[in-house]
Amino acid sequence: MTTERNGKILVIGAVGQVGRSLTRELRARVGADRVVAAGRATEPPAELRAAGPFEKLDATDKAALDRVIRRHAIGTIYHLAAVLSADGEKDPVRAWTINVESLRNVLDLAVAHSLAGVFWPSSIAAFGPTTPRENTPQRTVLEPTTLYGVTKVLGENLCHYYFKRHGLDVRSLRYPGLLTYETYSGGGTSDYSVEMFIEALRHGRYTCFVRPDTTMPLMYIDDAVRATIELMQAPAQRISIRTSYNLTALSFSAAELAAEVARRVPGFVCDYQPNFRQAIADSWPRTIDDSAARQDWGWQPRVDLAMLCDTMLRGVADMAAKGVRL
Ligand SMILES: NC(=O)c1ccc[n+]([C@@H]2O[C@H](COP(=O)([O-])OP(=O)(O)OC[C@H]3O[C@@H](n4cnc5c(N)ncnc54)[C@H](O)[C@@H]3O)[C@@H](O)[C@H]2O)c1
Secondary structure (H helix, E strand, O other): OHHHHOOEEEEEOOOOHHHHHHHHHHHHHHOHHHEEEEEOOOOOOHHHHHHOOEEEOOOOOHHHHHHHHHHHOEEEEEEOOOOOHHHHHHOHHHHHHHHHHHHHHHHHHHHHOOOOEEEOOEEHHHOOOOOOOOOEOOOOOOOOOOHHHHHHHHHHHHHHHHHHHHOOOEEOEEEOEEEOOOOOOOOOOOHHHHHHHHHHHHHOEEEEOOOOOOEEEEEEHHHHHHHHHHHHHOOHHHOOOOOOEEOOOEEEEHHHHHHHHHHHOOOOEEEEOOOOHHHHHHOOOOOEOOHHHHHHHOOOOOOOHHHHHHHHHHHHHHHHHOOOOO
8 A cells, every 4th residue: 555655644634524534544544643634724623633643734835735745754645625516616716726726736746755646536526517417437528517626627637647747646536425424514515415414313304405306426435435545555557547536336316315314213304495506416417437446446335325324313413412513
């Protein structure tokens, strides 16, 4: 595994939804002191800071990033800092700066320091309304309608360019919508799925911001974290995609999810008031072909819809019992 042999690991965006789970898993695998968590939060969660090194870092500040890489002898970077789809439409300038400039900083410094590897996630948001929505192929039309999606297409091509031009071992996944009960940013389009569990337990009802028939690829966070680590562990000769791999686990509609929740939370009622995020969801695939990931490095999802619902409800209830407000 590149991450174990060559210096320490830096996780940028470690306080976010993916970052917290990924940091915890990497620390469990390679040792807490070998994984530096970084984020903009002045008060990072105690779990992150207590368990290993934490750096306050703005990834758009190249000099600061350079200092962190030197100070900790970083060998591999997982770069997760981003402004997500819904927030990106509200503040496109910020989305551009954070999503594009910080990635360029990471790639430039990875080359300058001859780092062993970089991971950077793309998204199903790289696709758009002209992309085939069923069984979306690995290589297909990429004409997104959100600025977030535009930054992901640009990022994918930038990663491909740095691999071809500089030989940088940069790898990427097009994450589907991700669910976790631990953190909730509210800046994405798949967030209705997470909100449904939270509101079901809190109020027994939820007003969903997409139509009941809205179907998109979704994945429990544990599968996404495992996919990320398995991709990074794969021998370089197995990696045939240097833009970003399609990745999928589940596809279900908002109504199907509501029915699963109602089976577990008696009396749960979901109603629907689509807002601006409906158009974003309508521009994304319904199902994804991830056969390249399966063939190249053996990707297999593990969490099915029933496991997802049971885990989310148990987790949200546990968080509430601990007094954590999502
Ligand atoms: N969550 C999903 O459903 C999903 C789906 C597809 C792709 N992704 C991608 O996965 C990655 C992580 O997403 P997430 O869900 O954890 O998002 P998130 O919003 O929960 O976390 C992102 C983190 O980055 C931090 N950040 C923002 N700007 C920063 C900067 N300039 N310097 C340092 N840190 C900064 C934020 O404070 C936040 O903690 C992103 O690239 C996102 O596009 C996420």
